[in-house]
Amino acid sequence: MAETLSSSPKIWQHRNRNQQLLSWLIWLLGTALFVVCWQKVSESTTWFFVWDAPRIAADIGSRMIPPRWSYINELWEPLWDTLNIATIGTMMAIVMAVPVAFLAARNTTPSTRFVRPIALLIIVSSRSINSLIWSLLLVSIIGPGVVAGIVAISLRSIGFIAKLLYEAIEEIDKNQVEAVTAAGGSRLQVLVYGIVPQILPAFAGISVFRWDINIRESTVLGLVGAGGIGLQLNASLNVLAWPQVTLILILILLAVIFSEWVSAKVRHAII
Amino acid sequence: MLEIKNLVKKYNTGDLAINGVDLKVEKGQVMALIGPSGAGKSTLIRCVNRLENPTSGEIWLNGENIVKMRSRKLRRARRNMGMIFQEYALVERLTVMENVLSGRLGYVGFWRSFLRKFPQSDVNAAFGLLNKVGLDAMVNKRADELSGGQRQRVGIARALIQNPDILLVDEPTASLDPKTSRQIMRLITELCEENQLAAIINIHDVALAQMYAERIVGLRDGKIVYDGSPDDLKPDVLTEIYGKEDWTAVRKRKPKKDQSEDDITASEEHLAEMQ
Numbered sequence: 311m312a313e314t315l316s317s318s319p320k321i322w323q324h325r326n327r328n329q330q331l332l333s334w335l336i337w338l339l340g341t342a343l344f345v346v347c348w349q350k351v352s353e354s355t356t357w358f359f360v361w362d363a364p365r366i367a368a369d370i371g372s373r374m375i376p377p378r379w380s381y382i383n384e385l386w387e388p389l390w391d392t393l394n395i396a397t398i399g400t401m402m403a404i405v406m407a408v409p410v411a412f413l414a415a416r417n418t419t420p421s422t423r424f425v426r427p428i429a430l431l432i433i434v435s436s437r438s439i440n441s442l443i444w445s446l447l448l449v450s451i452i453g454p455g456v457v458a459g460i461v462a463i464s465l466r467s468i469g470f471i472a473k474l475l476y477e478a479i480e481e482i483d484k485n486q487v488e489a490v491t492a493a494g495g496s497r498l499q500v501l502v503y504g505i506v507p508q509i510l511p512a513f514a515g516i517s518v519f520r521w522d523i524n525i526r527e528s529t530v531l532g533l534v535g536a537g538g539i540g541l542q543l544n545a546s547l548n549v550l551a552w553p554q555v556t557l558i559l560i561l562i563l564l565a566v567i568f569s570e571w572v573s574a575k576v577r578h579a580i581i
Numbered sequence: 582m583l584e585i586k587n588l589v590k591k592y593n594t595g596d597l598a599i600n601g602v603d604l605k606v607e608k609g610q611v612m613a614l615i616g617p618s619g620a621g622k623s624t625l626i627r628c629v630n631r632l633e634n635p636t637s638g639e640i641w642l643n644g645e646n647i648v649k650m651r652s653r654k655l656r657r658a659r660r661n662m663g664m665i666f667q668e669y670a671l672v673e674r675l676t677v678m679e680n681v682l683s684g685r686l687g688y689v690g691f692w693r694s695f696l697r698k699f700p701q702s703d704v705n706a707a708f709g710l711l712n713k714v715g716l717d718a719m720v721n722k723r724a725d726e727l728s729g730g731q732r733q734r735v736g737i738a739r740a741l742i743q744n745p746d747i748l749l750v751d752e753p754t755a756s757l758d759p760k761t762s763r764q765i766m767r768l769i770t771e772l773c774e775e776n777q778l779a780a781i782i783n784i785h786d787v788a789l790a791q792m793y794a795e796r797i798v799g800l801r802d803g804k805i806v807y808d809g810s811p812d813d814l815k816p817d818v819l820t821e822i823y824g825k826e827d828w829t830a831v832r833k834r835k836p837k838k839d840q841s842e843d844d845i846t847a848s849e850e851h852l853a854e855m856q
């Protein structure tokens with residue numbers, strides 16, 4: 311018995327021959343694709359502008375300093391609008407995303423055949439359209455302003471929140487759910503006692519994370535007329551008022567730092 | 582009180598987990614269900630409270646067929662069956678008190694339970710039970726801060742506050758040390774006696790089963806192969822339940838290398854003992 315084992319050693323390989331060949335082929339194709347693409351891009355580029363870019367950048371940079379501090383008095387209101395767009399938009403998204411998430415999660419959906427695909431479709435369509443595009447659409451539907459921004463942010467966020475939340479729901483410990491069921495709890499009671507406590511940390515984390523993203527997204531929505539500080543940014547860029555642009559960028563930076571700080575605090579508090 | 586008639590459970594995967602089981606458990610009777618891994622012990626008790634739906638057969642509890650029940654009636658029936666789990670199955674992020682009170686969900690309406698406004702009688706009962714299982718001091722701790730033994734005590738309190746007629750217990754001690762295991766088994770059997778509760782206890786530890794149960798049922802491949810008193814559980818019966826094994830063998834000390842002659846005598850002794 312022992313002899314037969316030692317005379318024909320069994321070979322173990324991470325990948326067999328065909329897999330190795332395939333992996334080489336994929337690398338080769340990838341490299342070829344890169345070279346071809348590079349040539350295409352290179353042909354359609356006016357290289358003069360590219361070589362000239364550092365000089366232009368330095369030129370604009372010098373015009374941007376110093377920021378026009380007095381302009382700040384015109385920025386408080388748009389900044390406030392921006393924060394509102396992000397916050398209210400996120401809250402609306404949460405209200406709509408939570409039911410969608412429960413309908414999409416395999417273990418809570420009433421029907422995997424009919425309801426779940428619809429919920430997944432909502433999630434995909436919301437996620438596949440950028441909030442800037444939502445804004446463009448909405449500005450032409452409900453007109454320019456803060457409302458268009460809020461709706462755009464919330465439509466975009468539904469998919470994000472619902473997707474992460476339904477994944478969290480699908481990962482819960484089913485023993486805890488069974489224990490509540492076994493005690494004779496109704497469907498709603500099972501939800502509140504068995505499922506909600508398990509997903510609460512994920513839920514809070516996701517919401518704050520999305521709010522954080524939305525602060526950043528809402529700063530640009532003004533570019534297409536959906537309200538907020540982007541409106542001022544656009545106006546200043548159009549008249550080449552570089553010192554104003556600097557001030558706006560500084561303000562956006564501060565807002566983003568603030569939102570990061572808040573979300574870090576909140577996440578820390580929950581976990 | 583509980584009567585199972587010709588129960589069959591076939592999973593979607595094709596596993597025939599229970600293959601025609603007839604079983605009757607009287608009021609106040611503590612029964613241990615033993616058998617090898619995969620014999621269908623968990624499946625059997627999960628069919629009783631319909632965490633799994635039986636493929637065929639009948640389960641009668643207090644004169645009603647559980648297999649036929651639909652949602653509302655099933656919830657009522659489940660109130661009469663307290664379940665205790667191997668991995669405790671406490672809701673980790675809720676407090677000890679909330680976990681115990683969750684045993685009352687079958688009795689309390691949605692809003693009351695949602696707002697945690699349980700009737701005072703339930704709260705009193707919860708305090709009483711926590712006292713009995715020795716967790717007075719832990720009332721407001723979160724379940725994930727407890728040790729295994731403490732968690733299982735919470736699980737026991739949660740099952741008992743349902744005011745059940747029968748306990749369904751799935752390997753209550755499998756994750757606990759030997760001493761805590763005994764304490765938990767003693768607690769369960771004492772509480773059963775005190776409240777005239779029947780119990781079906783799935784357990785791998787045969788010695789523990791013999792010590793605490795008044796009746797032992799052996800399951801193998803989804804069929805009952807032994808049903809009798811703990812004292813009649815002789816090696817041949819164990820072989821019937823679990824398959825062939827030397828049930829009386831005691832672990833020998835490892836012989837030292839230089840005592841090769843003793844080595845031989847030791848194995849001879851071992852052979853003699855096996856006969």
Ligand SMILES: Nc1ncnc2c1ncn2[C@@H]1O[C@H](COP(=O)(O)OP(=O)(O)OP(=O)(O)O)[C@@H](O)[C@H]1O
Pocket residue numbers: 592593594596597598616617618619620621622623624625
């Ligand atoms: N959810 C399930 N889906 C499909 N098959 C299952 C499921 N649960 C159990 N089984 C199968 O049913 C059979 C009985 O399993 P069961 O868990 O009841 O055994 P057990 O006696 O409790 O074993 P153990 O002592 O290991 O807990 C096994 O063959 C198992 O593979």
Ligand SMILES: [Mg+2]
Pocket residue numbers: 622623624751
């Ligand atoms: Mg089991």
